[in-house]
Amino acid sequence: QVQLVESGGGLMQPGGSLRLSCAASGRTFSSYGMGWFRQVPGKEREFVAAISRSGATTSYANAVKGRFTISRVNAKNTVYLQMNSLKPEDTAVYYCAATPTGLATTRFPDFTSWGRGTQVTVSS
Numbered sequence: 001q002v003q004l005v006e007s008g009g010g011l012m013q014p015g016g017s018l019r020l021s022c023a024a025s026g027r028t029f030s031s032y033g034m035g036w037f038r039q040v041p042g043k044e045r046e047f048v049a050a051i052s053r054s055g056a057t058t059s060y061a062n063a064v065k066g067r068f069t070i071s072r073v074n075a076k077n078t079v080y081l082q083m084n085s086l087k088p089e090d091t092a093v094y095y096c097a098a099t100p101t102g103l104a105t106t107r108f109p110d111f112t113s114w115g116r117g118t119q120v121t122v123s124s
Helices: none
Strands: 004-007 010-012 018-024 033-039 046-051 058-060 068-073 078-083 092-099 118-122
Touching (some): 004 092, 018 118, 033 078, 046 068, 058 068
Antiparallel strands (some): 004 018, 033 046, 046 058, 068 078, 092 118
16 A cells, blocks of 8 residues: 655636645555546535656546646656636545556445545636
């Protein structure tokens, strides 16, 4: 398993941008697929984006496609989520997750390591 720590959340006005970072511990980071999920109170955690171990393949939820970009730098053990054109409905706690499949999977059960989350609030 890997340990994951998210950062970069905060308050942003609609239309603005934020970049989330997720730092991973361990020497096997480059073997894991990585993903971002989000959750609002009273709702299930939902998939946002994922990236394969090499970074060659990415997956996105329809709600964020064209606005969010996931990327990774294996040499820094870090995965990023660039969020542009933010909307109030993007408000949630965002979680970083790792999957030993190495794939850009969208399936919640594939992810076995989770961070504690970072709050993103989009409001004027």
